[in-house]
Amino acid sequence: MNNIRKYKGRVISKGMAEGEALVSHMPFSFMGSICDLASGTIYLGGHDLEGRSLKDKIFIYDTDYMSTSGCWGLLNMATIFKSGPKAILWREAHNISANAAIYARIPAMDHFEGGAPYEFIKTGDWVRVDAEKGVITVTKR
Amino acid sequence: MKLSDRDKQMLNGMEGQAVQEAMSHLVALGEAFGADEMVKVDSCHLLIDWMLAGDAGLQLYEKFANMKAKLRVHTTVEPIAFDLDRWDEFNLPGEFYEKQKSINLALKKMGAILTCSCQIHFNHNQPKFGDNLAWTEGNATGYANSIVGARGNRESTISSFFAGITGRLPKYGILCDENRQPKIIIEIDRKVADAVSTRGSGTTSSELSLLGMTIGDIAFDKIPAIVGMPKMTNEELKNLFSMCSPALTATLVHLVGITPEAPSLDAAFGGKIPKGIEKKRITLKMLQEARESLSQASTTAVDAILTGCPFKHIYELQEIADLLKDKKVKEGIDFLIFTDRSIMAQAKVNGLQERIERSGARLYQDACPVMFPHRLIHGPNKVFATDSVKMIRLIRGAGKPSWYFGSLVELIDAAQTGKFKVPLRKKGV
Numbered sequence: 077m078n079n080i081r082k083y084k085g086r087v088i089s090k091g092m093a094e095g096e097a098l099v100s101h102m103p104f105s106f107m108g109s110i111c112d113l114a115s116g117t118i119y120l121g122g123h124d125l126e127g128r129s130l131k132d133k134i135f136i137y138d139t140d141y142m143s144t145s146g147c148w149g150l151l152n153m154a155t156i157f158k159s160g161p162k163a164i165l166w167r168e169a170h171n172i173s174a175n176a177a178i179y180a181r182i183p184a185m186d187h188f189e190g191g192a193p194y195e196f197i198k199t200g201d202w203v204r205v206d207a208e209k210g211v212i213t214v215t216k217r
Numbered sequence: 218m219k220l221s222d223r224d225k226q227m228l229n230g231m232e233g234q235a236v237q238e239a240m241s242h243l244v245a246l247g248e249a250f251g252a253d254e255m256v257k258v259d260s261c262h263l264l265i266d267w268m269l270a271g272d273a274g275l276q277l278y279e280k281f282a283n284m285k286a287k288l289r290v291h292t293t294v295e296p297i298a299f300d301l302d303r304w305d306e307f308n309l310p311g312e313f314y315e316k317q318k319s320i321n322l323a324l325k326k327m328g329a330i331l332t333c334s335c336q337i338h339f340n341h342n343q344p345k346f347g348d349n350l351a352w353t354e355g356n357a358t359g360y361a362n363s364i365v366g367a368r369g370n371r372e373s374t375i376s377s378f379f380a381g382i383t384g385r386l387p388k389y390g391i392l393c394d395e396n397r398q399p400k401i402i403i404e405i406d407r408k409v410a411d412a413v414s415t416r417g418s419g420t421t422s423s424e425l426s427l428l429g430m431t432i433g434d435i436a437f438d439k440i441p442a443i444v445g446m447p448k449m450t451n452e453e454l455k456n457l458f459s460m461c462s463p464a465l466t467a468t469l470v471h472l473v474g475i476t477p478e479a480p481s482l483d484a485a486f487g488g489k490i491p492k493g494i495e496k497k498r499i500t501l502k503m504l505q506e507a508r509e510s511l512s513q514a515s516t517t518a519v520d521a522i523l524t525g526c527p528f529k530h531i532y533e534l535q536e537i538a539d540l541l542k543d544k545k546v547k548e549g550i551d552f553l554i555f556t557d558r559s560i561m562a563q564a565k566v567n568g569l570q571e572r573i574e575r576s577g578a579r580l581y582q583d584a585c586p587v588m589f590p591h592r593l594i595h596g597p598n599k600v601f602a603t604d605s606v607k608m609i610r611l612i613r614g615a616g617k618p619s620w621y622f623g624s625l626v627e628l629i630d631a632a633q634t635g636k637f638k639v640p641l642r643k644k645g646v
Contacts, residue, residue: 086249086251087249088249088250089245089249103437103466107269107611108269108614109610109611109612109613109614110614111614112614112615113271119614119615119616120613120614120615121615139438139466140466141437141463141464141465141466142463142464142610142611143269143355143463143587143611144264144353144354144355144371144372144373144374144377145264145269145270145353145374146373147373147374147375147376148264148269148270148271148273148274148374149269149271151271151273151274151277151375152271152272152273152274154273155273155276156271156272156273168438168466169249169250170371170466171246171250171370171371171372171373171376171389171390172371172373173373174246174249174250174373175242175246175373175374175375175376176373176375178242178245178246178249179242179375
């Protein structure tokens, strides 16, 4: 199957997940200034995923910026609102979200051998994240 | 990761369940980021307001307080959504006060000092050269890293708390020597340097804000070495780091000739400037573009004017009182100024609170507008004005007020007239 490819990366938060990819090329903050924490909908005008929801997605973005409270944001999404992503893949993990991912057991990885994950994964692709072995399997859609 | 005997004891539960859970998380964090060892943490600064911490943060703090966790190092805390003494002027849903009281109680039990301030580096949590900090506040770590030579990542709300419980952090990010070298040189044009040096005129606040914003946007995830920065006061430096910090992944900005690790440009790079290093230059035109991008409101009428992000120091309150003189804030317009409790005490004894508030403006302590539930209490039709890029960047998204950006002089004019005079031009923050 030539539409299926595997990529190795660095494990930031252990676990397994699979689902549909939602891909941003931009840095992100779970603070609530970019997305609505209760629903997971990205509501910031001008964001490349404006109007989309990251709930239950394999969420791919560049790295964290804006506010260290993004850590609380992701933790609330994961544990209180159940609106968080199934897994997160970054170009470069930042401790802001990595800490929430580790604490809430959201599988997460970065440093992929194919480069930034948004370079080889598109929104809608099916992604299986094995953040035990450090491998993701991408099925193009 | 190499753990000390004490680290292993904590990990094995010999210092109780709370310490074990915190250490276990920090070990997982250190392994994820490839840290070689743990380092001693010298102080903590936690993010505690319920609007941002939510029930998840409340539950985490209460869980550890119930496990009898103690914060082992000096620990201060960030602002909250209301003034603890004038809470009834904040028009918040009752839940806010109740949840915040619960968080405050848990933190007091664990030994945190309820400073409710983002300028703790100026009073209750002064860093020293070489200190390892577990701080959540970007403007404060920016100052500590860049002016004092202390070491602090933009530490997450969870890791900063667990660092307080254990007194340890993985040696990662810019706690490591090798990650503190610049990756980009940014030159400040002479005209820009002149524009941010007009002290006392009330216009500095916006120029400096724009310079900070531009440095942050250019540098993003590369630590910058800044050439051509004029000498500044502590308050001006505080503002500069506040404006660049939201855009930076690490808040270390080498101000050549000011930063202890950068007495010269060569020294910032450890002796030799790498060939082919990226170079950028900040011009007045870039500051003007930044200014235009910040004012997004569709009407010139403003509902509220907010200043004090970061919190005002005593000299900045003096400047506001002087600029206000005998001016009056127009009826129906909220002119809100924010500071911390220590500065408020000084403002009272020096007559500044009285001079500011007789204009109709209100000076609050503890509270920060970034922690207000804007969608709930203000909605999308309100128009606010501020001199803080950080405030505009952190209070945005659907359902929230729109903004004007300007200098203190422009803000005070808007407070008197109810209208903001800067013309609207381009789009996009």
